[in-house]
Amino acid sequence: MKRIVLAAVIEAVGLGACAQNRWNVYAGGSISHNCQNYYDFKDGWSSGSQSGWGGGALIGGGYEINFNNRWSFTPALELQYIDNGGHKPTLLDYGDEWFTGENTWENALSVNLPLTVGFRIPFSDKVGMKIDAGVYLGEVVYKSFYTKVVGADSNPAIGRINANFDFSDNFRMGALAGFSIETGRHFSYFFRTQYPFLNNHAKNLTLAVGVKYSF
16 A cells, blocks of 8 residues: 555656756747836826736746656746836926826836746646746846936926946846646747836736747
8 A cells, every 4th residue: 555655656746757957948928017106296196007018028048957757947047128018107297297206117128037946737748738936036237218307498308218227226036927838848838927026116017928949
């Protein structure tokens, strides 16, 4: 009886067969939504639901370390662009009273380091699902947003500017989770969601879909 239970446990965690580590490359598209509140001079505090969704993309590569046929750990390096669909106030709406706290829109290009733990669920010999969850570290290398500026005639205007590089201000850390459908040894198709929890200035929820090639 003990041998039967032990054999069942070994099969459940996938220790009965060898697993190989492998590289992967992936790419996909994304949509992002700014979840933070902003102050509207006319209406007071408004919820993040006033923001829309913006498009983006990501491309990257990783190394999947397989502990067995079920469990794995994957560090990766990726380049990600997002438009968070945030609120864009206009000077016509607010005049001289407009201030940068009312702006939640930004687009940003970042270099990310996702670190995920995966669990694989086989459906057949060739098809299966892999569930991934973990954290990511990132640094924004380019960002632009709108702010109130004073023109040459001393009249205020709203202008789009690029952010100055500041490592601490542009550092990101967050959680991510998703799943992928594997259709063989090489190709899989993934869905992923991520949300930052370290930086208070970038509450951007991002949903991404894409394709991954493993070798």
